Amino acid sequence: MSSTNTPDNADAPDSGSTDAAAPAVAAPDAAADIHWRDGDTEHTARWHSEGGWPAPKRVVVVDDTLTADAAYRLAKSGTGLLWQGDFQNARQLLTAMARRVDRRRRTPATGLSAAFEISRADALRRARLLGLVLVSLDADHTLSLRRAPDVRQACDEAYGPGTRASVRSLRELLGVIGAHEWRVKGVPVAALGASIHPHYGVFSPVRGEYLDLVATAPLPATGLAFDIGTGSGVIAAMLAQRGFDRVVATDMEPRALACARENLTRLGYADQVEVVEADLFPPGRADLVVCNPPWLPASAATSTDAAVYDPDSRMLRGFLAGLAGHLTDDGEGWLILSNLAELLGLRSRGALLDLIDDAGLAVVARLDTRPTHRKVADTSDPLHAARAAEVTSLWRLRRA
Structure with missing residues (x-):
């Protein structure tokens, strides 16, 4: 998941806002x-x-x-x-x-x-x-x-x-x-046993609970894996570390592509992981396809919100709709998603299950964990009740 690396949204996909004064979501006008x-x-x-x-x-x-x-x-x-x-x-x-x-x-x-x-x-x-x-x-x-x-x-x-x-x-x-x-100091990632060096405008992996799920979920095979929306490249690096022969990591954002390539080279996985520009999937079928889309299906108020909010669940829908066609016969898709949208009334669990079913997929298992970031304990936060109840899940999916 690529996202803006700024003070307001660095620790969780939960910042931003909309009202009548919101600017249009567009690249800054360099000629202004x-x-x-x-x-x-x-x-x-x-x-x-x-x-x-x-x-x-x-x-x-x-x-x-x-x-x-x-x-x-x-x-x-x-x-x-x-x-x-x-x-x-x-x-x-x-x-x-x-x-x-x-x-x-x-x-x-x-x-x-x-x-x-x-x-x-x-x-x-x-x-x-x-x-x-x-x-x-x-x-x-x-x-x-x-x-x-x-x-x-x-x-x-x-x-x-x-x-x-x-x-x-x-x-x-x-x-x-x-x-x-x-970028200079790096962000230690316990599940990786190394640091990731995020670039400006790219999601910083400071919320480690979802990475713990990636590090421990059982693997269907270790041939080819796809990391969809790679961002900093941290999940691609973890898949390479877990023994995949080859990983293809995709993203649409130039900053994310440059960041992922730099991190994977720094970690010694450049020969094992190919970083490519693609809207969701690269060509072919993989033993494992992983996606960590933006977690909240709401409109992005500014261009720097674009990877925090997923209007109408575009990335989530696109991933699920195309997943079956990019899996090997025994392959799995891993969807990493928080239930924060459900707690906030933005998307129901039933709607998510319907998307999975409509895509010709079946749920093999779901691995859950609770977040530990600082906002969980902030009782002054108006959304504290949702954050205290939040669960992050890794959904293991296969073709039905």
């Missing part, structure tokens, strides 16, 4: 420009937003003299705040604004389905307001602020080489910096 005035001088730079947010129509230059209350009021009016003060003070301002936004969260609704919709809308509002604190990068991605870190390598990794001056949200830039740190 942003304009502002500094004294008597007009400035223009390229606008870039990974989330697909449009450039603010009004931009004012601000510095360390701006208070958090004033910044919050300006952001609520839709004004972009182009920071030209101290970098560390900008981070503190963002934190102070976040506290003000969070104080205005709505009272959780009765019922998990309603609470989920309110939570998504509040998260989107939070992202929209905090995303209006802006910074300017030089053409080579230099951040020319006092006490600013050297962000050039992190930006080159996330965006590619710079070509002209640009303006981006500070919040996004902090996500790029954090992703670079994860």
Whole structure:
């Protein structure tokens, strides 16, 4: 499952939101420009937003003299705040604004389905307001602020080489910096006995419970395996480690393909695992086909939500519908899925079983585990009741 590697959704597929202010889900417009005035001088730079947010129509230059209350009021009016003060003070301002936004969260609704919709809308509002604190990068991605870190390598990794001056949200830039740190340090994966180095925009395997299922489920055979939607390549690496002669890992996202190839090479599986661009399945039939699709069948509010939410269960439906035609006679398909969607009233267990049955598949067994991530214990979370009851399952499927 490829997904955005950012602070808001790094630990579980549960962030994002939709409301009337949601931007269209589309790639950022690389040709868009942003304009502002500094004294008597007009400035223009390229606008870039990974989330697909449009450039603010009004931009004012601000510095360390701006208070958090004033910044919050300006952001609520839709004004972009182009920071030209101290970098560390900008981070503190963002934190102070976040506290003000969070104080205005709505009272959780009765019922998990309603609470989920309110939570998504509040998260989107939070992202929209905090995303209006802006910074300017030089053409080579230099951040020319006092006490600013050297962000050039992190930006080159996330965006590619710079070509002209640009303006981006500070919040996004902090996500790029954090992703670079994860890429350098790696994320230890106990089930693999090694670390995975996620790239910006690619799901980080910090929720290890589903990987424990992949590591322990009985194998039907060890010839050829497919890993559908490989993301960082962690499942493909685990299948190679478990003894498959050959693994084909697929994804549609260029960042995920590059990330998977780098991780598999680092782990020594480049000769054993082929990473290919494909929408779901590669050609042929395999002894094992594994898929960990996005777990929530809801609309993606921004382009960075696309691998967290699976509108109308597109990937899930496509995987199940095509699975029988890509299995060997005794082959198995492993569907890794949380029941969070069922708990939130977004998809019933009966609907899932109907999809399996309609695809000509039968359930051999289901292996279950409970998550251990930090949100399970967060009683202040309006969705805590669902998270506390969540179960992640590995469904073993065969042709009926």
